[in-house]
Amino acid sequence: MAGTKKHFFRGGVAVIFARRVKDYEEIRDGKHIRRQVFVYEQNVPEHIDFDELDVACTHFIAFNDDGDIIGTARSYPYDMLTMKVERVAVLKEWRGKGAGAKLMEAAETHARGAGYRNIRLHAQAHAVPFYDSLGYVPTGDSFVEANILHIAMQKRLVD
Numbered sequence: 001m002a003g004t005k006k007h008f009f010r011g012g013v014a015v016i017f018a019r020r021v022k023d024y025e026e027i028r029d030g031k032h033i034r035r036q037v038f039v040y041e042q043n044v045p046e047h048i049d050f051d052e053l054d055v056a057c058t059h060f061i062a063f064n065d066d067g068d069i070i071g072t073a074r075s076y077p078y079d080m081l082t083m084k085v086e087r088v089a090v091l092k093e094w095r096g097k098g099a100g101a102k103l104m105e106a107a108e109t110h111a112r113g114a115g116y117r118n119i120r121l122h123a124q125a126h127a128v129p130f131y132d133s134l135g136y137v138p139t140g141d142s143f144v145e146a147n148i149l150h151i152a153m154q155k156r157l158v159d
Contacts, residue, residue, distance in 0.1 A: 016070070016094070018062040018102035020110060027059050030072030037089035044146045049087070060106045062090065062099040071099040075107050075119075082118040082154075083111035088127075104134055108157060117158050125149040 021027050031050065038044040053076060062071035071090035078084035085107045090099045111119055123131045125142060128151055136153040143150055 015065045016062055016097060016099050016102050017065075018060055018071070018099070018106040020106065021059040021061055026061055026069065027054075029069045030059055030061050030074075033069065033072045033091060034087055034089050036091065038087070038146075041092070042146075042148060044148070048146050053086075057086075058107075058110060060103050060110075062094075062103050062106075064094070070094040071103050073103040073107055075110065077116070078120050081116060082120050083107070083114070083116040085119055085121045088121075100130060101134060104131075108155075112157050118154055118156055120152065120154045122150040123153050125151060128153070 021030065031054075034049055035046070038049045039046050054074070057074040057076045060073045060075070061069050063069045071088075071094065073085055073088040075083050075085045085104065088100060088103055090103075108119060119136075120139075121131065121136065122145055123136070125148075128138070131153050134155070136155045139152045139154045141151075143152075
């Protein structure tokens, strides 16, 4: 069928890749995804999602086999031993296909390479089972952030 994109599948799963961004254009594309997910879908005020930390963060993108950017995340040093991952966002039509796991894998690889021993994040309550499946554990009580219920979680990267 003309105009229909085909995606490679292995074992019934779409081929998805994730890595650190290479340039400003990819950061901009990632921000477009964040705007779609957080601002439009979840009604997070734009001034909360896009903050002063963006310029200091390491940004990651997930993309499909056509090179379309389908997800994003960012990280920054939380303390001397811990990297914090935030703003993990995947386009609705790509959720549940491995993009979030690939983003977290890229962030974890970056953190390990930089010498960090832990990753910390604030998981939206509905995403706790996803992070749990990746080895993250809750570290406290639930709280509201950007009008959304969250739970702090952490993963040890080294034994």
